[in-house]
Amino acid sequence: MRAIDYERPTTLEAAIAVYSSGGTSARYIAGGTTLYDLMKLGVEKPTHLIDITSITNLERIETEGDVLRFGSMALMSDVAETVTVRTEYPLLSESLLKAASQQLRNMATVGGNLLQRTRCPYFRAGQGVYPCNKRQPGSGCAAIGGMDRGQAILGASDACNAVSPGDWPVALTALDATVEIMGTRGHRSFPLAELYRLPEETPQTEHSLDGGDIITAITIPKTAAGRASTYHKIRDRESFAFALASAAVAIEIEEAVVRDVRIALGGVATMPWRARQAESVIVGRTLTRELAVEAGRAAFQDARPGRHNRFKIDLGVQVVADALMIAAGRNVR
């Protein structure tokens, strides 16, 4: 039995102060839907749990003005059901509704979703069962050269090929989202793309937050491409499963010419993956199924499959192509 200090501060400042007293073994807890799992598995062993659910104003959803702004404590289900999100940014709504289950979405927050950890089975196995550089730096990686069917084919290193699990961060990546942070250095914000790190030689370092930083909000610049958008997710079963390959696509077509397109990939990479090479194939041209497949191939041109996950290239190409055609079908100019 391990003792755990539990506190429930009501201000950001108090939460950060409590975190500082707990050092590297402190953890914030929001919906708890993934942190408690990781504690039961022995992957996370916090000595201090800081419940941030009583901090006021972190759950606000704002859709007026030039940006969408989601407080980090907004529930996944509430954001998914917000009318503006459903109608003007279907890729956001779909990325949330295709994640987890209704019960989980009613507990889980959009901020906690950004920091969920990989579902790599070697990472989540008991301590010392398999080598895992993410869990125990320097121990090796059982997935590389092992059973790697679910592992990443983009962004992997010789140290780690664990897939980034979230759907919502993929949709946010397509829309150039920004995260707002409060920490010991005060308030700051930066692009979501800068939150995540490639595994390289240090897969245990997954994001660029300082200890004690709290994500307070996520903002998205409004774009005309949002309306013609989709989050297309393929998985082993139709619900309650993580992506084998997914694509978030938003597109703006005027007089049959693609003016703007955003493509991001999930289920295939070590972090939410913006597919800029695929975007450049399409912009300024007329979208056809053939061109959509060409864009899909461009998205995977740098893929490095292992022994059992080569299928993700063909699957991913079709997912990108299908997502482009679905999104284009919603372009009603």
Ligand SMILES: Cc1cc2nc3c(=O)[nH]c(=O)nc-3n(C[C@H](O)[C@H](O)[C@H](O)COP(=O)(O)OP(=O)(O)OC[C@H]3O[C@@H](n4cnc5c(N)ncnc54)[C@H](O)[C@@H]3O)c2cc1C
């Ligand atoms: C069975 C199951 C199936 C799932 N399927 C999917 C799926 O298909 N797709 C998908 O995307 N997700 C899926 N999930 C993951 C789920 O979406 C996440 O568990 C959830 O979004 C996490 O949110 P939370 O508020 O519960 O986070 P918590 O568990 O409370 O926290 C997660 C992490 O984030 C940190 N944290 C939380 N909030 C903040 C903050 N504001 N600032 C700084 N740090 C913070 C915590 O310290 C912790 O490390 C699944 C989960 C389960 C259990």
